[in-house]
Amino acid sequence: MPESALQTPVVDTVDRAAETPEREQPYAALGLKDDEYAKIREILGRRPTSGELAMYSVMWSEHCSYKSSKVWLRQFGQKVSPAMKKNLMVGMGENAGVIDVGEGWAVTFKIESHNHPSYIEPFQGAATGVGGIVRDIISMGARPVAVMDALRFGAIDSPDTARVVHGVVGGISFYGNCLGLPNIGGETWFDPVYQANPLVNALAVGVLRHEDLHLANARGVGNKVVLFGARTGGDGIGGASILASDTFSEGGPTKRPAVQVGDPFAEKVLIECCLELFRGGLVEGIQDLGAAGISCATSELASNGDGGMAIDLDAVLLRDPSLTAEEILMSESQERMMAIVEPGKLEGFLAVTEKWDVETSVLGEVTDTGRLRITWHDQLIVDVDPRTVAVDSPVYERPIAYPTWIDALNADSASDLPRPSEGAELREQFLRLTASPNLADKGWITDQYDRYVLGNTALSFPDDAGMVRVDEESGLGFAVATDANGRYCYLDPYHGAQLALAEAHRNVAATGATPAAVSDCLNFGSPENPEVMWQFSQAVEGLADGCLALEIPVTGGNVSLYNQTGTQPIHPTPVVAVLGVIDDVAKRIPSGWQDEGHNLYLLGTTALELDGSAWAGVVHDHLGGRPPAVDLQREKDLAGLLAAAASESLVSAAHDLADGGLAQTLVDGVLRFGVGARVWLGELCERDGIDAATALFSESTGRVLVSVPRDEDVRFRGLCEGRGYPVLRIGVTDGTPETGSTLEVQDVFRIPLEELRAASNATLPAHFA
Amino acid sequence: MRIGVVTFPGSLDDRDAARGIRIAGAEPVALWHGDHDLQGVDALVLPGGFSYGDYLRCGAIAAHSPIMTEVIAAANSGMPVLGICNGFQMLTEAHLLPGGLIRNEKGSFVCRDQRLRVQSVETQWTSAFEAGEEIVIPLKNGEGGYIADRDTIQRLEEEGRVVFRYLGYNPNGSMNDIAGVANERGNVVGLMPHPEHAVEPGFGPDTSAAMRSGVDGLRIFRSVLESVLA
Numbered sequence: 001m002p003e004s005a006l007q008t009p010v011v012d013t014v015d016r017a018a019e020t021p022e023r024e025q026p027y028a029a030l031g032l033k034d035d036e037y038a039k040i041r042e043i044l045g046r047r048p049t050s051g052e053l054a055m056y057s058v059m060w061s062e063h064c065s066y067k068s069s070k071v072w073l074r075q076f077g078q079k080v081s082p083a084m085k086k087n088l089m090v091g092m093g094e095n096a097g098v099i100d101v102g103e104g105w106a107v108t109f110k111i112e113s114h115n116h117p118s119y120i121e122p123f124q125g126a127a128t129g130v131g132g133i134v135r136d137i138i139s140m141g142a143r144p145v146a147v148m149d150a151l152r153f154g155a156i157d158s159p160d161t162a163r164v165v166h167g168v169v170g171g172i173s174f175y176g177n178c179l180g181l182p183n184i185g186g187e188t189w190f191d192p193v194y195q196a197n198p199l200v201n202a203l204a205v206g207v208l209r210h211e212d213l214h215l216a217n218a219r220g221v222g223n224k225v226v227l228f229g230a231r232t233g234g235d236g237i238g239g240a241s242i243l244a245s246d247t248f249s250e251g252g253p254t255k256r257p258a259v260q261v262g263d264p265f266a267e268k269v270l271i272e273c274c275l276e277l278f279r280g281g282l283v284e285g286i287q288d289l290g291a292a293g294i295s296c297a298t299s300e301l302a303s304n305g306d307g308g309m310a311i312d313l314d315a316v317l318l319r320d321p322s323l324t325a326e327e328i329l330m331s332e333s334q335e336r337m338m339a340i341v342e343p344g345k346l347e348g349f350l351a352v353t354e355k356w357d358v359e360t361s362v363l364g365e366v367t368d369t370g371r372l373r374i375t376w377h378d379q380l381i382v383d384v385d386p387r388t389v390a391v392d393s394p395v396y397e398r399p400i401a402y403p404t405w406i407d408a409l410n411a412d413s414a415s416d417l418p419r420p421s422e423g424a425e426l427r428e429q430f431l432r433l434t435a436s437p438n439l440a441d442k443g444w445i446t447d448q449y450d451r452y453v454l455g456n457t458a459l460s461f462p463d464d465a466g467m468v469r470v471d472e473e474s475g476l477g478f479a480v481a482t483d484a485n486g487r488y489c490y491l492d493p494y495h496g497a498q499l500a501l502a503e504a505h506r507n508v509a510a511t512g513a514t515p516a517a518v519s520d521c522l523n524f525g526s527p528e529n530p531e532v533m534w535q536f537s538q539a540v541e542g543l544a545d546g547c548l549a550l551e552i553p554v555t556g557g558n559v560s561l562y563n564q565t566g567t568q569p570i571h572p573t574p575v576v577a578v579l580g581v582i583d584d585v586a587k588r589i590p591s592g593w594q595d596e597g598h599n600l601y602l603l604g605t606t607a608l609e610l611d612g613s614a615w616a617g618v619v620h621d622h623l624g625g626r627p628p629a630v631d632l633q634r635e636k637d638l639a640g641l642l643a644a645a646a647s648e649s650l651v652s653a654a655h656d657l658a659d660g661g662l663a664q665t666l667v668d669g670v671l672r673f674g675v676g677a678r679v680w681l682g683e684l685c686e687r688d689g690i691d692a693a694t695a696l697f698s699e700s701t702g703r704v705l706v707s708v709p710r711d712e713d714v715r716f717r718g719l720c721e722g723r724g725y726p727v728l729r730i731g732v733t734d735g736t737p738e739t740g741s742t743l744e745v746q747d748v749f750r751i752p753l754e755e756l757r758a759a760s761n762a763t764l765p766a767h768f769a
Numbered sequence: 770m771r772i773g774v775v776t777f778p779g780s781l782d783d784r785d786a787a788r789g790i791r792i793a794g795a796e797p798v799a800l801w802h803g804d805h806d807l808q809g810v811d812a813l814v815l816p817g818g819f820s821y822g823d824y825l826r827c828g829a830i831a832a833h834s835p836i837m838t839e840v841i842a843a844a845n846s847g848m849p850v851l852g853i854c855n856g857f858q859m860l861t862e863a864h865l866l867p868g869g870l871i872r873n874e875k876g877s878f879v880c881r882d883q884r885l886r887v888q889s890v891e892t893q894w895t896s897a898f899e900a901g902e903e904i905v906i907p908l909k910n911g912e913g914g915y916i917a918d919r920d921t922i923q924r925l926e927e928e929g930r931v932v933f934r935y936l937g938y939n940p941n942g943s944m945n946d947i948a949g950v951a952n953e954r955g956n957v958v959g960l961m962p963h964p965e966h967a968v969e970p971g972f973g974p975d976t977s978a979a980m981r982s983g984v985d986g987l988r989i990f991r992s993v994l995e996s997v998l999a
Contacts, residue, residue, distance in 0.1 A: 173878045177911070178819050180781030265822030269778050356778065448878045450909045452966040453817075455785040458981070469972070586971055590980045673975070769875075 011325070012050040013379045021047050030057035036394055043388045051374065051381040054326040055389055058292035059299060062561055065393035068527035069559045072537050075544035076554040084553040087516060095139040095216055095288065096206075097555020099517045101581045105470050106210055107478050108140045111150070111203040111521040111577045113560035117260070118200040122167020127175035127262040129202040131334050134179060134267065135288035138274050138337070141214035142206030145454060146468050147176050149186040149202050150482045150521070150575045151445075154195030156437040156767050161190070164198050165445075165768055171262075172202070173448040178264035179271070182457045183449030184466025186482055190437040193486065196565035201521040201575045205480060207470050212278055216287040218305035218340045218366045223284055225298070225309060226346075228353050228360040229270050229336040232293070233319030236260035236332025266335040273356035274337065282349045285340035295329045295389070297338040298372055302386035305340070308367035309386065313376040315361045325376040340366060400537055401530035409491060412624030414616035415608055419693035426692060427749035429619050431759050433697070434667050436618040439660045440763035441671070458585035462668065464507040464656055465580070467588055475584035481507035485659065486571030487612045488627035493535040494542035497574045498630045501546045502701055503658050504578035509639035510654040510704055512589045512646025513580030518547055520557040520576050525569020527561050535572040536561075543574060549632035552578070587646050592672020593653040593707035593733045600677060600731035602662070603638060603720070604703035606688045606695055614660040615697035634702040641723050642704065650712045650719065657703040663696040665705045666743055671760060674753055676741030679731035681748065687728060692748055707733055770795045770994055773810035775840070777802040777831055781818035782965055786853065789965035790814070793990035802834045812849040812893075812993050813840060815856025817909075817963055827870060827912050828858030837863055849893040849993045850957045854910055857949070857959030866950055866959045867925065868917030873910065874942025882974035882983070883908035883962050884936040885948055889929045892955040897992040904985035905974045906962035908940055908948075913961040915943035915950070925950055933960050964989040 017023075025047065027037040032053075040048050040056050048056060058064060066073065076092060089106055090098035096110035114129025130147055137144045149172055154161045176183050181204070218225065277283050285305060287297045294316070302309040316328055323331070341349050346362070353360040367373075372389070374382035420426050433439055442461065451460040458477060459467035465481035483503040489496030501518065508515045520543060525532040547554055557577075563570045582588060593600075610616050611625025645651045653672075657665045670677055681695045690698070708716045720727035735741030737753065744750040772790045774797055776783045787797035798810050802820075807813070820831035831837070837859070844850045844865050852860040860866040873879060882905050887898040898904070917925070922944055925931050933949035941961070949960025964986030967973040974983035 170877065177878055177909070178779070178781075178822075180818060263822070265779050265819055265824070268781075268819070272778070447880055450878075450880050452880070452907045452909060452963065453781050453785070455782075455788055455966060455969070455972055458971060594979065673980075 011377060011379050011381060013381055014049055014383045017049045018046045023047065025053055027053060027057065031061055032057050036060060039394065044384065049381050051325050051329055052384055054330050055295040055299065055382065058295055058330055059389045060393045064292050064296060066559055067394045068396050068398050068561060069536065070395050071397055072540040075540060079544045079548040080553060081548060081551055083551045088553050088555065089213065092554060092556050095136040097517065097519065098140055098213060099555060101470065101476065101478060103471060103474060103476055104210055105476060106208050106213065107205060107579065108137055108142045108208065109203065109205040109480065109519055109577065109579050110136055110556045111201050111482065111519045111575060112558040113521050113523060114200045114202060115198065115523065115560050115563055118168055119164065119196065119198055122164045123171040124261050126168040126171030126200050128260045128334050129200050130172055130175045131262045131264065131267050132290045133202045133204040134181065135290065135337065137204045137206035138271055139214065139216060139286050139288045140206065140208065141212040141278050142208035143275055144181055144204050144206045144271060145456065146184045146205045146466060147181045147203065148184055148466060148480060148482060149200065150484065151186065151188045152194040152199035152573060153190050154198065155192045156190040158195060162768055168198065168200055169445050169448055175262055175264045177450045179268050180453045182451050182453050182460065184451060184457055184460040184468065188442050188445055191486065193571045197563045197570055199523050199563065199573060203482060203577050205478065214278065214283060214286050216301055216304055217285045218301035218309055220284060220342065221306060221366055221368045222343060223366045224341045224343060224346055224362050225311060225364045225366065226339045226341050226349065226360060227316060227336065227363050228339065228358050230263060230266045230333055231317045231319040231359060232328055232331050233333045234323060234327060234331065237327050237330050260332050260334050262334050269356050269358060270335055270337060273353055273358045276352050277349060280348060280352060282341060282345045282352065283339045284342060287338050289336040289338060291332060293329065293331045293333065299386040299390035301338065301340065302372050303390040306366055306368060307386065308369035309364060309372050310367050311364040311374045313374055315363045317359050317361050325381055398527050398533045399530040400534045402534055403531040409624050410626050414610040414613065414622055414625050417616065417620045417622060419691060421691060421693065423748045426696065427751065430663050430696065431751065433614055433618050433660050433663055434756065435759040435763050436614065437763055439614060439664050441760040442764065443761065444764040444768060458588050459511055462672065463591040464510040467511055467513065467585055469585045475586050477582050477585035478579055479508045479511045479513035479582060480577060480579045482575055482577045483507065484573050484575040486573040487617065487623055489539060489572040489574065490623065491612050491625060491627050493538035493572045495627055495630055496572065497539040497542035498546040498632065499627055499701065500574055500576040501543060502630050502632060502635045503656065504576045505550060505635055505639060506656040506704065508578045508580035509642045510589065510656045512587055512643060513582040514643050515550065515552050515578050515580040515639055517579045518552055518554045518576060520554060520574055522559045523563050523570065523573040523575065524561050525564040529569065532569050539572055539574045546632055550636055587649060589646050589651055589654045590672065591653060591655040592669045593675055594673040595652060596675060596733055596736060598652050598707040598709050598733045599713055599729055600679065600733065601706050601708060602684065602703060602728050602730045603706060603725060605726050606684065606690055606698050606700045606703065608690060608694050609698045609700045613697060613699045628699050628701050630701055637723060637725055638702055638704060641719065641725050644719060645716065650716045651706045651708050653707040655705050657705065658699065661697045661699050667756060667760060669705060670743050670753065671757055674737035674741060675733055676735035676743055676753060677731050678734045678744045678746060680746040684728055684730055770997055771798050771810045772812045772814060773798045773800045773807055774814045774816055775800045775802060775836055777818065777820040777834065779819035779822055780816050782853065782963060783816040785965040786814045786816040789968040789986060789990050792968050793987055793994060795990065795994055800836060802836050805835055805839055807839050807843060811997050813843065815852040815859050817854035817856060820855055820859065828855055828862040831859045832862035841865060844957050847954060847956050849997065851894050852959035853963055853965065854961055857961055860957060860959045865957050866952055867921045868915055868950065870912050871914040871916055872912050873914055878911040879940050880909040881940060883940060885933045885962060886936045888934050889932045889951065891929060892932055892951045892958050893996040894958040894989050894992050895932055896996050897988040903936060905976065905983050906964055906986050907966040907974050908962040910941065910961050913941035913943065915947040917944065932958055
């Protein structure tokens with residue numbers, strides 16, 4: 001932000017603001033509209049001080065206030081059934097949602113974007129994205145136990161993509177590994193629509209005992225407001241409003257100084273320090289400092305509590321003593337927390353922070369005035385009703401327009417594209433898909449992340465979902481998966497969002513866990529574009545309806561708008577994270593088979609659904625038509641079937657069918673342990689009335705490929721028949737790495753393991769290693 | 770038998786090391802970097818992590834932390850001491866082991882199930898293995914490239930003090946594929962791979978028998994039990 005705009009020769013006090021109503025203020029440079037500024041003057045009955053203006057400008061930014069999305073997000077709270085509330089301990093609106101997973105344990109999780117900073121400064125942008133989401137988890141009273149990330153980059157062969165990929169992956173690796181949190185999965189896509197606007201969505205999961213739950217509120221008049229962690233510096237000033245509300249355009253000023261810099265060691269110490277504070281019962285309320293720093297933490301804590309707070313800004317420990325009051329209020333320095341502490345417990349609190357060498361200062365206390373009052377150099381510079389800053393921000397009902405181009409797009413179906421029938425051509429297209437950037441092996445990325453630390457990782461990449469043990473005695477655990485398909489959402493945002501939900505749900509179910517909750521990160525273009533707003537409204541509606549159908553609640557998440565370059569928005573990309581629960585992680589199902597002679601069964605049916613598919617994109621560079629049909633009741637049935645199969649240990653592997661269809665599922669299954677497969681498509685084509693190419697590449701939903709040991713064959717078939725779920729034996733596992741293994745599609749083609757592995761493994765290293 | 774695990778502010782695998790010790794049949798004892806007290810333990814583990822952030826050379830500051838006075842004295846008097854990853858880095862910085870660890874050859878952090886050859890069973894931490902045995906232990910580090918001057922490498926090789934060697938793939942550019950070394954007495958061992966992540970079926974590296982079923986790391990902890998009780 002333009003620093004000169006805020007620098008004032010004398011302190012801009014509340015009294016001075018009242019005396020100088022005519023003074024011009026740089027509200028527009030801070031991202032506030034004329035009517036928003038007028039509203040602030042109306043609320044205060046005078047012009048805001050420069051400190052107040054700083055606070056309102058960040059807290060009323062799109063990033064912090066959700067002013068364009070709020071009217072739509074309400075659906076997540078409205079479309080709920082009693083079953084969805086049953087295990088919900090904390091819903092939307094807190095730092096992260098919390099669900100009861102049984103045995104006295106709770107799990108909290110959330111996914112959040114750090115898109116814009118990650119384009120400007122990929123390493124620090126991604127690193128602090130991890131840091132921010134982890135602090136949200138700590139704020140709930142939980143120990144963070146896993147991270148995951150959903151990444152979208154530009155075209156793999158574009159010169160700038162390597163810069164962003166190296167930075168983002170390096171930043172996640174650096175920060176997450178130093179924190180000691182296993183990275184258990186996620187996804188990576190390449191598409192030119194994300195070229196100058198990559199998406200970096202970071203997810204974290206934490207576990208806690210029910211009694212350890214903490215919330216962000218400032219209650220109890222006289223309780224102390226304590227800031228602890230890293231010192232406050234000049235980094236990230238204005239990041240929240242300027243970065244997240246602006247669009248990238250060429251020739252603009254460099255925005256590097258606005259990006260925050262992360263220190264994972266400070267965060268690691270902060271985690272342990274907070275957990276010890278919680279154990280000691282020393283904290284009444286707690287909030288992390290992220291976007292909008294002290295402005296956000298004080299106004300939110302006060303709004304959620306007794307409503308009043310008195311803060312002395314001189315008590316803030318500074319990294320740079322030349323910071324102005326406004327800069328201190330807006331600084332987004334990382335690794336900081338704010339706690340509400342009873343006066344009698346302050347000594348104990350300070351003893352813990354001292355043990356961990358965490359710097360701490362008491363900024364003020366909770367009051368019953370209903371006002372947030374901040375002084376600096378003994379002068380009153382902020383005097384506001386905190387709710388007007390944190391809660392009653394503007395709400396916009398942005399105009400919506402049905403896109404002019406969408407009917408023509410939907411009419412252009414991939415069903416009309418030529419499909420091969422000859423073995424050689426099918427083989428060639430099969431391998432081309434295997435090697436395509438979005439389907440190729442992601443080991444080059446995931447091998448840079450520690451998946452072992454904490455010793456509880458039961459599943460991680462490349463399995464369908466990550467799984468972590470919560471209780472070492474009982475084996476209770478959770479599974480979590482993230483999914484989004486921007487191509488589907490571009491064709492149909494309502495069903496595209498449901499498809500992302502269905503896939504994440506299926507990925508969790510494929511591990512044997514039962515889906516229990518949803519967190520989402522909604523990445524879209526500019527809300528000021530009515531067509532983008534239509535996409536957004538459709539996606540939210542689809543997701544809310546979908547969650548109601550599946551009866552799993554949305555527990556929180558994040559909205560990221562203005563993802564575009566110039567006037568070109570990204571594909572709508574609602575990333576959906578589904579978290580499931582499993583009674584005993586020892587019962588989990590891997591995604592690939594490890595033994596020869598197991599039967600391969602395809603659950604579900606296949607139709608000619610190639611619109612938006614990986615096949616259409618890779619082979620024909622085509623995007624049009626309507627995405628595959630979603631049947632959420634069927635997804636629910638499928639999940640129930642898989643949970644039953646897991647608990648009775650009937651299946652040796654399960655892997656969902658999604659991008660790339662059956663072809664990609666077979667590739668993954670074979671490459672997981674190097675054990676081959678012999679598959680026949682004849683009965684499948686006959687039963688479903690499809691050709692071989694459709695059988696291999698269609699992306700119909702509700703399908704999972706499972707391997708079943710011979711001695712469980714009868715019971716497994718019985719389970720499927722009993723539940724009325726379509727099932728068909730389409731092959732058998734065959735050949736080990738030692739004896740030589742092959743993926744054979746009978747009468748169509750054979751691909752030796754090594755050729756398949758080479759195709760899958762070469763793509764990312766060729767561009768990035 | 771009681772085995773101490775020292776926690777530094779940035780330790781990450783300290784609880785995992787304690788779990789491995791427990792599964793091996795010993796009692797883990799939590800020790801704190803700021804204390805001057807080993808609480809009468811029989812052996813010591815310096816776990817993986819980032820000790821004090823390691824923005825300087827890894828383990829450089831940790832080697833001068835308060836508890837290291839006692840650790841160094843105990844090591845010199847013959848107590849078994851194991852340094853895992855960051856702990857290995859500390860042992861070299863404290864000059865309890867020769868050589869040093871530098872940034873991985875390829876520059877980036879690497880996490881993989883690593884095949885190793887057990888080169889020496891003459892140490893207190895490897896007596897439960899067969900000489901020349903192949904094992905699989907997870908490896909995860911950013912600065913795991915082992916280096917030493919030519920004479921030191923030659924001496925280590927000649928004296929049989931190369932304890933573990935990378936097999937099949939050298940993940941970090943270590944000289945002579947060295948994954949772990951011992952001091953002359955064989956009571957102090959440092960290695961980059963993480964044996965505490967191969968101690969429990971279901972949470973270790975994949976094996977040809979079953980997913981995540983590798984428990985080769987357990988024998989490192991069992992070795993010290995045997996050698997101390999013997």
